[in-house]
Amino acid sequence: MENSLVDSVIREMEQAFELTTKLQSLVELGNYSDTQKESARMVSRELLQTCNATLSMLKSRKTNVKIEYGSQYQLAPRKVPIRRDRRRHYPRKVVTVTPYSDGHQWRKYGEKKINGCIFPRSYYRCTYSEDQRCEAKKQVQQQDRGVPSLFLVIYKEEHTCKPMAVEDCQSIEQLQLQGCGEYTCNTSFPLTQVTASATPPPVDSFSLRFDDSEDSLMSTAVRSITEGTIAWRRNDKGSVSCSELASADLAFLDSTEPLHPSLSVVHDVDDEDHSPRSLGFDTDFLGFDLDDIELFGTPY
DNA sequence: AACATTTGACCAGC
DNA sequence: GCTGGTCAAATGTT
Structure with missing residues (x-):
């Protein structure tokens, strides 16, 4: 075509x-x-x-990327990471369940009831808009009453302020509070490093959710670990659990489109009382390549 | 006290 | 005149 x-x-x-x-x-x-x-x-x-x-x-x-949809279960580790075009296009739209943790600090300056929408639209500007003359703004609007709710976030203007890096986080709570920017975290945070050669952790899989902010889409990638091999799968569920492995599609990972996903790690659900053992954290993905995701491991 | 949020008013574009 | 975006005073929070 x-x-x-x-x-x-x-x-x-x-x-x-x-x-x-x-x-x-x-x-x-x-x-x-x-x-x-x-x-x-x-x-x-x-x-x-x-x-x-x-x-x-x-x-x-x-993008004319050749993708073989049958081969998604064997994603060979890339020796040379693909360098992606990380230039952002504004305004850009994101549909996400975590509209408030995108690695930046925002100050609300308005709220408006929008015609034909149940939920009001909130207006935010960068906390450092005056201090650092950062022009970044965003609008947040809840889309539905679902659990979790989806929010449409429209970003306008790029941040010119110095982003807050998260270092030496001590807990998941702290990670979430700080919004988690680009980081390598050496903490008691219950994610451990996993490499392709590592012993598989004692769970079948965990999942990563990408909010593909460039394309107004929320996409979901699920990384499953089976018998020591690592595969990436993608589905388009709004929320993910380990058992929700949907159709696979490597397009998301192999595309040379300038993707700027944010990352969430979603843990699975407790087998006994079904309480979510979910670890959610978001990060602006600007700091590393998708390959780097392999540095993030799994649980317990 | 300083900073953040709320909310009605104001304004520009259509 | 209507609508969406912003302002700014009032109010809330730390």
Whole structure:
């Protein structure tokens, strides 16, 4: 498919994405029963996931990257990391469940009820907007009542301030509080280093969620560890658990598109009481290549 | 007291 | 006139 046609289809799909979120809002405002609303939410979520998946496929195709969808279970470690174009394009949109931890500090300066939306839109500017004349701003708007809720975050203008690095974190709580920027963390944080040759940890898999901020998509990659081999999988679930391994797609990882994902590590759920043992942390992915993810291990 | 958030008012673009 | 983005005084939090 030639690029211009791909572009047109991408635009149409993005339109579908937006219309779905609008439709979702109209349903929420409408006079429907809770059951009907819940059904509508489920359909909306599936629609959004389909849009995401289609868009990512189109975008990976546009880059002319050869991807063999059958070979996703054997991702050979790259000797030379792919250098990606890390220039950001603004405004950029992110759909995420963690709109407030993106490695930067923000100050709220306004909130507005937006036509046709149930949830108000909040306006933030960089905490250092005056001190360092940083022009960065973002808008945050909750998209649904789901658990976890999805938020649309629109970033405007790039940060010119010095980002806060997280070092010597002592706990996951501290990591979350500080928003976690680019880091290498030597702590009691229950993530250990894992390399390709390491003994597999005592869980089947853990998952990594990428918020592909460049493309308004939330994507999910799941790294599973089976018999010592490491594979990457991707699904497009809004939230992830170890058992939720969906269709695989290496496009996300092998694409030469300028991806700027943030990273979350989601732990699995306790087998006995089903309480989430989840470790969530986000980081702006600017500091390292996707290859570096292999430095982050798993649990307990 | 200093800083952050809230919220109604104001303004520009359509 | 309507809408979305920003301002700034009031209020809340540390």
